[in-house]
Amino acid sequence: MNTDIVKPENLVYSRTKVLTDATMHYCPGCGHGTTHRIVAEVIEELGIQDQTVGVAPVGCSVLAYNYFDVDFQEAAHGRAPALATAVKRLNPNLYVFTYQGDGDLAAIGTAETIHAANRGENITMVFVNNGIYGMTGGQMAPTTLVGMKSATTPYGRNVELNGYPLRLTEILATLPGTYFVTRQSVHTPAAVRKAKKAIKQAFENQKLKKGLSFVEIVSNCNSGWKMTPVQANKWMEENMFPNYPIGDIKVEGKLVEGIGLDRLVVSSPLSVK
């Protein structure tokens, strides 16, 4: 170690204090860890640590309350947006966010998610989409791509048997209650920077009281996909991104230019290459 460089005044990056010292239980390389860290960094940068309430889901990120040094509520499976609605309505000056996976937000919690968005609740929702139920052993989720193997679709998801994958973020963008809807990823430094900017915007929007801000993070699940973290990130770029395109969908209450009906209405099933 070069002691000329390693001095407190030369520090350019270190773990944020809004995360606790607990070691996260996530698998090596999981996007949840990165997403936790950037949410915590945003809370630190905005200086709202004592005014923030998070709502934890059920799923891999069920223990999120152990990792953020902010107040937390634990919701029943899928009900985080309903609980966040209550917290926000009772404490309108607090910053309230939910942190959910695809099995929580897009499956059992579809009703709560759509209605919270349609009511235009002034909350921030962070949605981590890895196309699988990671915590319970890699079963098929609503977001699993056609042809993608999972514990319950060992020969790949089959439309006749398992139906079509769901792009909930695009559905939410069509509702009048959402103010900011975007899809990001956290697998490269550039992607992390963009995702952090989006999450910051989503938190700042709460002050405007104009509706719900929704940030989807397309993530990997290297354990569920049975790959190394680096392979999983590559597979995600090749198969997840064509079906879950990265970028803003709705900004300041208006659909981004170029997001037409062809993007919002999925004409062919989302499938692996």
Add this chain to the structure above:
Amino acid sequence: MAVKGEIVIDRERCKGCAVCVGACPNAVIALSKNVNSKGYNYAEAVKDECIGCASCAIVCPDGVISVYRAKL
């Protein structure tokens, strides 16, 4: 005067996912042959060419990397 960087990795918390290895523009980081107490091959700096860009720290899912940068 050159900008030099240095990374400090918390070996015990590192899970050896190697996402930082690919993120480093100067290929400074590699996984160690040694393991930490949990059995993970932790990441370590193997070259002295760090520029302190913090790309590794930004993608680290467990936030184990601290980055220092100075003009020497």
